[in-house]
Amino acid sequence: MRIETEAVAQKYSSVPILHDISFTADAGEVVALLGPNGSGKSTLIKTIADILPPASGKVLIDGVDASAIDPIDRAKLIGYVPQYFHYTPFTTVLDTVLIGRRPYMSWSVTDEDLAAVDKSLAAMHVTDLAGRFVNELSGGQRQRVFIARTLAQQPAFYLFDEPTSSLDLRHQLETVSTMQRIVHEENSCMIIALHDLNLALRYTDKVVMLKCGRIHACGTPEEVLTEDAVRDVYGVCAEVVENSHGKFILSYAPSDV
Template sequence: MKIDVVSLSQKYGNLQVLHDVSFTADAGEVVALLGPNGSGKSTLIKTIADILPPASGKILIDGADTAAIDPIDRAKLIGYVPQYFHYTPFTTVLDTVLIGRRPYMSWSVTDEDLIAVDKSLATMHVTDLADRFVNELSGGQRQRVFIARTLAQQPAFYLFDEPTSSLDLRHQLETASTMQKIVHEENSCMIIALHDLNLALRYTDKVVMLKDGSIYSCGTPEEVLTEEAVRDVYGVCAEIVENDHGRFILSYAPSNV
């Protein structure tokens, strides 16, 4: 399966936010959306998730316009984790993750639903939090719970908007590695908005770099994440270094200094 973003534009009132954006995300790929604040990453994620209707252009899943897909069927295909979470206080972690099974439920919870929830809790290392209320958790713990909810949904496509922003360093690396493994093993697909260039360089298969609402570059992480691109898009000087652990980007000063 694949998602095709075709000549997509988006507006907030008279403000043009996205300009003629086109790219493809294939099964088995983790696709990073990169760019500075205000470049359109979150708006693009929300538009692909059908939270915002496109101003123009289309989102296609295997050639079918997502706007024409039944909402229940679309919920089985696309799982979305927003940048900011809305939750009901005094709801347990278990019940929160179980909500991810809603597209599959009829009148009662099945053994299949519970198995999916248990697996998702274990994958995100939050099984021990299952009976805790969500409002009692730290921001990072809540973030892992909402990722687990989306895993329980078992979609073909994951849309994540800065899912590591509240996580500490260890859980950033664990989450990025876990999601890459899931996508590759299940032959699913993930489109993920990130700020951390090194996470994108290490854990993604394709990078779409945005600047001022347009695509600056699209390709493999090694092709897109160059010293010149970091300077042009982010306005900082950077150096690409390699060692036994891989390839890394060191940013060290604004480019006008």
């Protein structure tokens, strides 16, 4: 399985946002989209998810134009987790995660649906919240519930837009490491917009670095996340250091700030 963007451009009204975006994401890969605010990460995620049709260019799934795929079939292929969630108050966590099974359901909930929900709740460590109302949860808990809903969908491709933004440090690490494990075990694929360069360096297989709506660099985390690239794209100084736990990026303000 492969998602491919071919010279994708995007705009809001007459304002260009993305320019000539071309890259691939293959089965078994976790692909990070990196870049400062306004670089086009969220817009690119929405374009790949077909929430925003490309202004020009194409998004292909195994060589087929994504916009030509039946919406129900596309829902089985792509699971999308946005930055901001819309939810119905006084809906339980169990029912919220069960919505992820909608592409597969006809008249009733099957044992297979319930098993997928149970597995997803456990993966995101929210089983104990199953009977709670979503509006009673903290922002971080809700974020994990909506990731669990996407896991229950069992798509081939996960599109996550800054899924760790409301999570504390421990749950950031747990969530991204869990998703990396799932992608590698199931031979699925994840494209994830991130701000944390160290999460990308540690848990992803490919990095697409955006600057002003264009691809600045694309390759392995070690190839892309260099001191020069961090300075050029983010405008800050950085050092890549290594210890017994791996490589890390230390960033700090340049002397003229």
